Amino acid sequence: xxxxxxxxxxxxxxxxxxxxxxxxxxxxxxxxxxxxxxxxxxxxxxxxxxxxxxxxxxxxxxxxxxxxxxxxxxxxxxxxxxxxxxxxxxxxxxxxxxxxxxxxxxxxxxxxxxxxxxxxxxxxxxxxxxxxxxxxxxxxxxxxxxxxxxxxxxxxxxxxxxxxxxxxxxxxxxxxxxxxxxxxxxxxxxxxxxxxxxxxxxxxxxxxxxxxxxxxxxxxxxxxxxxxxxxxxxxxxxxxxxxxxxxxxxxxxxxxxxxxxxxxxxxxxxxxxxxxxxxxxxxxxxxxxxxxxxxxxxxxxxxxxxxxxxxxxxxxxxxxxxxxxx
Amino acid sequence: xxxxxxxxxxxxxxxxxxxxxxxxxxxxxxxxxxxxxxxxxxxxxxxxxxxxxxxxxxxxxxxxxxxxxxxxxxxxxxxxxxxxxxxxxxxxxxxxxxxxxxxxxxxxxxxxxxxxxxxxxxxxxxxxxxxxxxxxxxxxxxxxxxxxxxxxxxxxxxxxxxxxxxxxxxxxxxxxxxxxxxxxxxxxxxxxxxxxxxxxxxxxxxxxxxxxxxxxxxxxxxxxxxxxxxxxxxxxxxxxxxxxxxxxxxxxxxxxxxxxxxxxxxxxxxxxxxxxxxxxxxxxxxxxxxxxxxxxxxxxxxxxxxxxxxxxxxxxxxxxxxxxxxxxxxxxxxxxx
Numbered sequence: 001x002x003x004x005x006x007x008x009x010x011x012x013x014x015x016x017x018x019x020x021x022x023x024x025x026x027x028x029x030x031x032x033x034x035x036x037x038x039x040x041x042x043x044x045x046x047x048x049x050x051x052x053x054x055x056x057x058x059x060x061x062x063x064x065x066x067x068x069x070x071x072x073x074x075x076x077x078x079x080x081x082x083x084x085x086x087x088x089x090x091x092x093x094x095x096x097x098x099x100x101x102x103x104x105x106x107x108x109x110x111x112x113x114x115x116x117x118x119x120x121x122x123x124x125x126x127x128x129x130x131x132x133x134x135x136x137x138x139x140x141x142x143x144x145x146x147x148x149x150x151x152x153x154x155x156x157x158x159x160x161x162x163x164x165x166x167x168x169x170x171x172x173x174x175x176x177x178x179x180x181x182x183x184x185x186x187x188x189x190x191x192x193x194x195x196x197x198x199x200x201x202x203x204x205x206x207x208x209x210x211x212x213x214x215x216x217x218x219x220x221x222x223x224x225x226x227x228x229x230x231x232x233x234x235x236x237x238x239x240x241x242x243x244x245x246x247x248x249x250x251x252x253x254x255x256x257x258x259x260x261x262x263x264x265x266x267x268x269x270x271x272x273x274x275x276x277x278x279x280x281x282x283x284x285x286x287x288x289x290x291x292x293x294x295x296x297x298x299x300x301x302x303x304x305x306x307x308x309x310x311x312x313x314x315x316x317x318x319x320x321x322x323x324x325x326x
Numbered sequence: 327x328x329x330x331x332x333x334x335x336x337x338x339x340x341x342x343x344x345x346x347x348x349x350x351x352x353x354x355x356x357x358x359x360x361x362x363x364x365x366x367x368x369x370x371x372x373x374x375x376x377x378x379x380x381x382x383x384x385x386x387x388x389x390x391x392x393x394x395x396x397x398x399x400x401x402x403x404x405x406x407x408x409x410x411x412x413x414x415x416x417x418x419x420x421x422x423x424x425x426x427x428x429x430x431x432x433x434x435x436x437x438x439x440x441x442x443x444x445x446x447x448x449x450x451x452x453x454x455x456x457x458x459x460x461x462x463x464x465x466x467x468x469x470x471x472x473x474x475x476x477x478x479x480x481x482x483x484x485x486x487x488x489x490x491x492x493x494x495x496x497x498x499x500x501x502x503x504x505x506x507x508x509x510x511x512x513x514x515x516x517x518x519x520x521x522x523x524x525x526x527x528x529x530x531x532x533x534x535x536x537x538x539x540x541x542x543x544x545x546x547x548x549x550x551x552x553x554x555x556x557x558x559x560x561x562x563x564x565x566x567x568x569x570x571x572x573x574x575x576x577x578x579x580x581x582x583x584x585x586x587x588x589x590x591x592x593x594x595x596x597x598x599x600x601x602x603x604x605x606x607x608x609x610x611x612x613x614x615x616x617x618x619x620x621x622x623x624x625x626x627x628x629x630x631x632x633x634x635x636x637x638x639x640x641x642x643x644x645x646x647x648x649x650x651x652x653x654x655x656x657x658x659x660x661x662x663x
Contacts, residue, residue, distance in 0.1 A: 014662055025466060040588065050468055056493070057492065057493065057496065059492070059493065061455060061456065061486050062455050062486075062489035062490055062492070062493045063488045064455070065452075065454070065455020065456055065458070065486065065490070066455045066457055066458045066459035066462060066490075066493060067459060068455070068456055069455065069456040069457060069458060069459015069460045069461075069463065070446075070459040070460075070462055070463040070466075071459075072444060072456070072459070072460065072463075073459070073460055073463035073464070073467070074463070074467075075466065075467075089485070092449065092452070093452070093455065096448075096449050096452060097447075097449075097452060097456065099520075102426060102650050102651070102652070102653065103430055103432065103651055104430055104431050104435050104437065104445075105427050105428070105435075105437045105439070105445075106427065106428030106429070106430050106649075106650050107428075107650050107653070108427075108428075108437065108439050109437065109439055109444075110653055141651050142651050142652070144652070157510075164653075165653040166652050166653050177456075202532075223641045225632070240650070241462050273327075281401040322392070
């Protein structure tokens with residue numbers, strides 16, 4: 001079993017599904033001969049042909065709109081958008097058509113579409129190349145939003161996304177593409193969608209995060225452990241539909257919760273989770289819920305990037321605040 | 327439940343009489359829709375096609391049964407002539423569960439997968455990339471079939487038009503882009519929205535074959551679209567056809583129609599497609615008033631039956647409000663008629 005990084009896990013999952021199901025077709029800008037802007041599709045066109053791995057013009061509206069038509073015809077298109085900041089020209093088709101095709105036809109048509117796109121900051125890229133649009137997408141009924149945080153979860157969740165009968169926005173944290181390696185078996189075993197993954201058990205507080213921020217969140221849990229504080233760490237993984245029960249169950253045991261995301265603060269998914277805790281878990285809380293998030297500004301150029309992104313120190317400070325509360 | 331329509335335009339009838347009968351079916355259905363909208367039986371928006379019937383009628387008759395159709399929010403006629411039952415269309419207008427989109431699509435989103443009718447589309451230009459996707463899927467699945475994509479001239483100011491026709495031409499996909507140019511994008515006249523008002527010239531810049539027809543003359547539409555379809559079907563890549571037409575009614579039921587000269591509307595009405603064809607056929611001695619009235623009565627009877635069907639059809643249960651956002655676990659994906 002090979003140790004691979006997250007982008008290699010994406011490639012492995014795409015190759016597995018291309019080989020398993022001839023309805024799977026990839027399309028996007030420079031994904032063929034060039035192997036994709038982050039090399040996620042490297043070698044796939046050579047292996048599966050230009051009819052299965054389709055290079056498109058730089059035209060996001062057409063990529064996603066065409067993929068919706070293909071999905072309506074029973075194919076399983078997997079579209080790549082080079083950066084999530086380039087997704088916006090395609091939003092019309094995602095919200096107005098992909099997300100609604102099933103509802104609009106009461107199930108006579110579904111839209112088994114996956115849109116893969118790198119997201120998040122931390123690679124010293126400018127604004128549009130560092131976006132975190134997950135809350136905007138999660139707000140749309142009919143879109144499923146998934147973000148892996150490790151090579152193994154990237155492999156298993158992407159298999160599940162491609163096999164899912166509905167549209168899935170698969171947001172790949174750019175900063176994690178080559179952050180670490182992990183053993184991943186190419187066994188075709190999908191991981192479940194719509195559930196959180198508890199990455200480590202704990203008794204004193206619950207840290208909730210997703211995507212690349214789990215790197216800092218886990219480091220914060222390590223730092224807290226050196227002080228004798230036991231933090232449970234939850235990877236939300238599927239952001240919509242949100243698995244609130246797993247978070248509620250954890251907070252029922254720990255009584256404290258810190259939510260960490262790098263997207264801007266206002267109306268971020270942290271607010272949704274905090275609202276869920278207020279509605280359904282208030283009596284188990286021993287301290288106010290804390291959010292550690294990006295700021296309500298555009299992702300800055302690289303010098304200020306580390307100021308923008310939640311740091312281990314900020315997460316630890318928020319955790320201490322919950323512990324001091326009672 | 328979608329009931330198939332009763333045979334109306336009998337196959338033995340000469341083509342011209344079938345075209346006339348179908349234009350009458352669209353006209354009478356929509357006149358009744360306007361009346362029902364006024365009475366509050368049909369809600370949501372309603373965009374009538376009255377005056378433009380020759381376009382859908384000529385174009386739909388030029389297609390094979392197996393071809394794909396993607397249309398706009400002014401699609402009642404296209405759906406009807408693709409074989410979506412008038413009762414299922416009327417029930418959809420009412421928002422009843424017996425509608426062709428089971429009551430969730432409404433006037434602007436008539437769908438019928440079994441008839442390869444991939445929807446009305448409320449978003450201007452929204453259907454164009456979808457049509458390219460249908461055609462690409464056909465090619466990848468080894469199916470030879472034409473995708474007819476209908477849109478108004480307003481869609482040609484949208485970016486989706488350019489991205490879609492470029493892709494179709496680049497990949498030589500069998501899409502017929504069919505522009506129903508009724509001169510006004512809601513209230514905006516063509517010359518106020520397009521730097522190039524010669525729509526064929528605009529399309530031709532993508533190196534696709536272009537065709538143009540008088541959209542008030544159903545025989546001209548049928549002939550022109552038939553030629554275009556043949557070229558696309560024979561592997562000539564995508565093509566573009568402009569049908570020059572005019573809507574007699576306002577854009578929607580809420581549009582005060584302040585942007586058009588009343589004299590202009592009256593002038594176009596003199597060229598009404600139903601009147602023109604019936605007058606021509608009478609002059610040619612192929613139709614008399616009695617036969618015309620018989621066709622009209624057939625259409626009226628079909629409309630009456632459709633309204634009765636829609637009126638008695640049950641509403642969707644309130645308990646179904648949250649259904650069909652996502653596919654239930656274990657259900658199959660896609661394309662189940």
